[in-house]
Amino acid sequence: MKTITLAATLAALASPVLAEGDAAAGEQQFNRQCVACHVVRDDAGEVLAGRNARTGPNLYGIDGRALGAIEDFRYGDALVALGETGATWDEESFVAYVQNPTAYLREATGDGRARGKMAYQVRDAQQAADIYAFLATF
Template identity: 35%
Template structure:
């Protein structure tokens, strides 16, 4: 029995790795460089009004987005689909942001379960989504 228990732990660990894959951390410096693609619609402004990245007002301010409830930035008018995701209580983390950035429409459809769900964000990152998520996490620290 002891032998079986000893063999089961490595097998379980390997199964968990195969099913979930390796932890992939993004590169915040690369994300910062890529943010130029985002600043036409988004700014990063600290609560005291300090502009970290001056940008547009089409999208919400992204300061502190990691750890914030989806669709909860005060004063921004979110679309109905993402607002319903936010109403469910989902909190943005780096992994969720990376998936969203790769396919905003697909993410909203998946989260709402509604094939007709829409998003105001039409831009998607073909590469570097983990890097952007890491950058967004780093700016509010």
């Protein structure tokens, strides 16, 4: 059973997102799925989306930002190491990561022991793409 689940996960990671995200739908999904852990706070400290959640990193300016790059946030080692290779957030990496952080990190790093610290998973690829489109507006 684990082999089938892993194979399905890896196939999903390899599948391209067919449609770009919808920012308006992404705002709704962000408010449903992300606000418990994440905030979008600009450099002046103004909260643009979410609440004052601190479990996950601030998602302001995520588009094109290096993975694991928010200062003073305790990311997992695998995400930091991947960011140090020059990997940046784009729609494809974001969608794959939020659908299964650990599987994404294992595939991207080639390390079968890599683990993601984010426990929540966005189950639908289109919703993940929509969330990214919303975040990319900041």
